[in-house]
């Protein structure tokens with residue numbers, strides 16, 4: 051494949067193809083006081099071999115991180131561990147990853163994908179009994195998410211709040227930025243009022259400042275997270291000011307879907323160029 055914008059940018063957004071690449075970037079982040087939230091790239095996997103490769107890669111990754119004393123969490127996409135085939139496959143593999151990660155003292159996040167997987171992803175998360183070491187992502191652009199947040203909070207789950215990265219229909223999702231932001235703020239307030247531990251995952255400085263301000267009063271176990279290559283200088287600043295910060299760090303060969311989502315969000319070329327020269 052030739053040189054394309056997404057290929058150039060993928061280098062900023064992705065650690066590299068191998069576990070070693072992820073460990074190297076994780077160790078640089080750790081030096082800046084930041085935890086790496088490592089994701090092995092891959093989604094919508096339907097063949098047994100690729101699914102098994104994904105599960106085994108996460109298991110090797112957590113063992114390696116433990117050996118290196120690396121401060122990481124992992125972020126797993128349900129459809130890379132079998133959800134596109136069926137719930138039983140996803141449950142079996144989720145458990146294998148949770149067991150290995152738990153033994154290594156590593157927290158496991160479930161990413162949230164397309165709308166068609168939301169119910170099953172929440173059911174998968176709530177089915178697991180190891181919630182102390184596991185969290186789930188919720189997307190503020192979905193109209194249903196406030197209800198999901200209440201359900202997960204009542205079950206003492208840990209939520210990572212994002213705006214949402216997929217294209218969804220207007221019957222089920224907010225489309226205007228102002229509406230998404232309003233729902234994000236609403237969900238954030240709910241978390242401050244009803245949850246002890248949660249993650250605010252955004253590059254939106256206004257949301258982050260609001261959360262920092264709210265936490266001065268609430269003193270929750272709050273962490274922030276950003277994606278590799280986007281506003282990471284700001285992430286380092288937050289970390290130096292004493293906030294808990296994680297950076298989502300993808301690695302692997304299957305970078306195209308991830309890179310397209312980031313390209314779409316960047317929305318204009320000047321924003322992209324600014325980010326290329328940012329750090």
Ligand SMILES: Cc1cc2nc3c(=O)[nH]c(=O)nc-3n(C[C@H](O)[C@H](O)[C@H](O)COP(=O)(O)OP(=O)(O)OC[C@H]3O[C@@H](n4cnc5c(N)ncnc54)[C@H](O)[C@@H]3O)c2cc1C
Nearest residue numbers: 161162187212213214215251252253275276277312315316
């Ligand atoms: C740690 C983490 C985990 C995530 N996990 C998931 C998940 O599981 N499921 C899911 O649907 N989504 C996930 N996302 C993506 C998220 O839903 C948004 O699509 C993404 O974070 C952009 O939205 P924003 O919150 O930064 O706000 P926005 O309002 O979109 O952006 C705020 C500012 O951030 C900067 N910015 C944002 N994106 C870019 C970009 N691509 N290039 C350059 N600048 C940019 C711009 O300065 C922009 O003004 C995750 C995001 C993070 C940070």
